[in-house]
Amino acid sequence: LHFLIAAIGAYMLLRRWRHACYLSIVGALLFTLGGTIVSLSNLLNHFQTAVWLPWVILTWERALHAPSWRNFLTFTVVSAVQFLAGSPELFAMSMALVAVDGLRIRSIEPTISYQRVIGFFFAGNLLVIAVIMAQLLPTLELIFQSRRLQRIPAGEALQWSFNPLSLVNFFFLDKEVDPTLANGTRLFFARRAPLLISSYMGATSLFCLCLWCFYSAIRERIVVIALLATSLIIAFGDYTPIFPFLFNHVPLVSALRFPEKCFFFTYALLFYMTIKGLREFLNAEEKSIKAPSVILGSICLLWLAVYLLCRFNSDILADFVATKSGVPPLTNIHAGVVASVLANLERQIILSGGIFFILWLVKTKAIRLSLFSVLLVSVVYVDLTWAHRSYLFPLRADFVDARQSIIPPAETGMKRVFYYPLTQNLHPSFLAVLGRPSFKEATALSFQNLLPNVGILYGVDYMQEIDALGRQPYTDFLYFASQLDPSRQVKLFRAVNIGYLVSFQPLSAQGLTLKRQFPAYYSWLYQVDNPMPRAYMVGKSTAEQNPDKTLRRLSSDEFDPTREVILDRE
Numbered sequence: 001l002h003f004l005i006a007a008i009g010a011y012m013l014l015r016r017w018r019h020a021c022y023l024s025i026v027g028a029l030l031f032t033l034g035g036t037i038v039s040l041s042n043l044l045n046h047f048q049t050a051v052w053l054p055w056v057i058l059t060w061e062r063a064l065h066a067p068s069w070r071n072f073l074t075f076t077v078v079s080a081v082q083f084l085a086g087s088p089e090l091f092a093m094s095m096a097l098v099a100v101d102g103l104r105i106r107s108i109e110p111t112i113s114y115q116r117v118i119g120f121f122f123a124g125n126l127l128v129i130a131v132i133m134a135q136l137l138p139t140l141e142l143i144f145q146s147r148r149l150q151r152i153p154a155g156e157a158l159q160w161s162f163n164p165l166s167l168v169n170f171f172f173l174d175k176e177v178d179p180t181l182a183n184g185t186r187l188f189f190a191r192r193a194p195l196l197i198s199s200y201m202g203a204t205s206l207f208c209l210c211l212w213c214f215y216s217a218i219r220e221r222i223v224v225i226a227l228l229a230t231s232l233i234i235a236f237g238d239y240t241p242i243f244p245f246l247f248n249h250v251p252l253v254s255a256l257r258f259p260e261k262c263f264f265f266t267y268a269l270l271f272y273m274t275i276k277g278l279r280e281f282l283n284a285e286e287k288s289i290k291a292p293s294v295i296l297g298s299i300c301l302l303w304l305a306v307y308l309l310c311r312f313n314s315d316i317l318a319d320f321v322a323t324k325s326g327v328p329p330l331t332n333i334h335a336g337v338v339a340s341v342l343a344n345l346e347r348q349i350i351l352s353g354g355i356f357f358i359l360w361l362v363k364t365k366a367i368r369l370s371l372f373s374v375l376l377v378s379v380v381y382v383d384l385t386w387a388h389r390s391y392l393f394p395l396r397a398d399f400v401d402a403r404q405s406i407i408p409p410a411e412t413g414m415k416r417v418f419y420y421p422l423t424q425n426l427h428p429s430f431l432a433v434l435g436r437p438s439f440k441e442a443t444a445l446s447f448q449n450l451l452p453n454v455g456i457l458y459g460v461d462y463m464q465e466i467d468a469l470g471r472q473p474y475t476d477f478l479y480f481a482s483q484l485d486p487s488r489q490v491k492l493f494r495a496v497n498i499g500y501l502v503s504f505q506p507l508s509a510q511g512l513t514l515k516r517q518f519p520a521y522y523s524w525l526y527q528v529d530n531p532m533p534r535a536y537m538v539g540k541s542t543a544e545q546n547p548d549k550t551l552r553r554l555s556s557d558e559f560d561p562t563r564e565v566i567l568d569r570e
Helices: 002-016 021-033 037-039 044-050 053-065 069-084 088-108 114-131 133-144 164-170 202-213 218-239 242-249 261-281 288-311 314-325 333-363 368-393 396-403 439-448 454-457 472-483 486-493 547-554
Strands: 176-177 185-187 416-420 497-505 512-519 525-529 540-543 563-567
Touching: 002 021, 002 044, 002 218, 021 037, 021 202, 021 261, 037 044, 037 261, 037 368, 037 416, 044 088, 044 261, 053 088, 053 114, 069 088, 069 114, 088 114, 088 261, 114 133, 114 525, 114 563, 176 314, 185 333, 202 261, 202 288, 202 368, 202 439, 218 242, 218 288, 218 497, 261 333, 288 314, 314 333, 333 368, 396 439, 472 547, 486 525, 486 547, 547 563
Parallel strands: 416 497, 540 563
Antiparallel strands: 176 185, 497 525, 512 525
16 A cells, blocks of 8 residues: 555656656656665555655645645645654655755746745644644653653664665665575675665666766756765765764754664655656757767666676675675675676666667657657566565565464463563664574564564563663663673562563573473573562552662562562652
């Protein structure tokens, strides 16, 4: 449904920009099946927000060109829907694009005043806030109870930064799906999977970006490239010194986690440049075909030159792959990666040659426009589908329930479950096992081991959670518990109703009993001795407002949770 929303919105927006029908279809395919939107489908709240961008721009332009309450309210409602989809970062980027688009329209249509652009923009956003207040107020209350009022550590905030080398992926497939790996993806030029698994926008995009640079006005070129460079610098995160400097000195920037998400803004600009460059080339007069043909032919020759260099000097490619990906040289895996890179280069040569050929044929009127439109749409669709289909729904969901979980949910009763990570940090933010599970096995591990927050589906309760906001009491608990030695951790776990520990390594601590080892699930299940029940009666209460002191008492030998309770007020 959301892919359909994105495709229809992109098509209608391009039709409003007076693109031909077939070019609007090409643009809808590029936006919807391009790597960024496909990658965001793994980050559901960001995906659900991103697909509304064309609709937001479309309704915004209608409100500017034909001011009326109906058009203004339509823009407001669509913007509110995008906000409620769940990604405030992508919504903010969308509003920035709305502002840029408003200034663009003002520059080409003097009848639209700056007052109208600015007034509609601020009035629309204020009305959006009013419309979503029923959701926004509880969210603000939650934020005030979370760690988001504190500074996020730079190491966590910059954890996912866009690797500059990944820009190659915009034109070239630099990875492939490999179901034998736990993360399901074999990277050619990187060691760590990015947040956005793909940014590929098709072989057509390189042609179109060069054509945009050739045909666009100097003023537009300067403005768009400046915006592009700014968004890329932010997305690069800690790969440049600029974003860390802004993070440390600008409060608004310090609230942003994972700079790679800012590539969505870059993606929108690249989409605009791509589709406009293609239109300008097709609408240009026939006498101007010589220079564009040289540009397009040079791109084809460039792909061929890179392929020949790698093909006949394979040591250069092999060393580059080994250095960037960390795959040991002279192994079957390394040889497979090198072969895949060469195969993808051959693919780009064939696609680029085919696109250049049909563009040359239509400009020389050797084929009809109707035949060209069918060929162009087909090439773009096949290219993007070939590149990204394997990333979407690579597994059937029914295998998750095919095997029983390590704890029957009914057995947990009223006791909490706790996942014990391999590191000292007790936040359940990642999963690491002592073994080499396949992608299917690794995907099933969270369900089979009832890791947070999967067990909620079966009625299992936790003393952990995956929560982007991080409520402050929970954050205090995790930070304190991570500093304790295992025996004191068990005392604390016992006091807060934790009955089971799930671990991917053997544990040894007083108060823990090994219940069972699960080699097929790479896990060990431990039972906490005599955990406190969920509800019970005590005869004594003490008040303590300092969370650290409370947790210190709960984990001490002197405290008896069966006789006393600690409250945060009298």
